[in-house]
Amino acid sequence: MIKAVLLDFDGTLVDDSEAKKRAQFAVAKFLTERYGVRLHKTADLIAQIDEEMDERQIYSRDERWRELFKRLGLLYDEEIGASLTDMYFSEYARASRLFKDTLVLLHFLKRRVKLGIVTDTDGVPGLKRERLRRSGVPLELFDVVVVAGEDTGSTKPSATPFSFALAKLGLGPWQAVYVGDKAYADVPGAREAGMYTVIVYRGKRSEPRSPDQRPDLMVGTLAQLQFAIKWPEGRL
Incomplete structure (x- = not known):
């Protein structure tokens, strides 16, 4: 029984489907304003990396940001990475229903x-x-x-x-x-x-x-x- x-x-x-998209877009927008990368291309890349890391059960946002910066051709900054993590999950929590x-x-x-x-x-x-x-x-x-x-x-x-x-x-x-x-x-x-x-x-x-x-x-x-x-x- x-x-x-x-x-x-x-x-x-x-x-969390919409929440994930909004969180990814918030990060992409920040990176666009700071580094001049293309907004929608970056948002799509974040989504792609998230899907890849989810399937590999790699949950560290730091590792995900490192991979993102690598693919964007940017030098990774740990302080920026920590800010991105806070930004991502704040937006994620706000948009989850x-x-x-x-x-x-x-x-x-x-x-x-x-x-x-x-x-x-x-x-x-x-x-x-x-x-x-x-x-x-x-x-x-x-x-x-x-x-x-x-x-x-x-x-x-x-x-x-x-x-x-x-x-x-x-x-x-x-x-x-x-x-x-x-x-x-x-x-x-x-x-x-x-x-x-x-x-x-x-x-x-x-x-x-x-x-x-x-x-x-x-x-x-x-x-x-x-x-x-x-x-x-x-x-x-």
């Missing part, structure tokens, strides 16, 4: 199971927890919040963050579900830990790139989870 649901944060509970079905699902689940969040670090200690606090997600509903790469030595897709969260809840993996939005990051580790895996694709469904990225269930929205899985009648 399912006794817990663990969820990803960005892209699962909060819609809860999905319309987030609160409904969380309150539905809270009456039936334990809840947790397993999310990766932003690459700056404490920053992800600050974004969680500012996101509008009702953290008081959650029994455990794990920031992988800070609370644990490894980030997703390692199984370690999932096993760590389950240990905090005192549950076995067969008693828990993990819900995310990116198969390459969210499925392999949860599956290795022994959990049932769900991907919310929100109109962007794509085939897994490898067998270990194939979830047990795919749903279009969080709201569909209420009906896609047999839940306990009341919290155990």
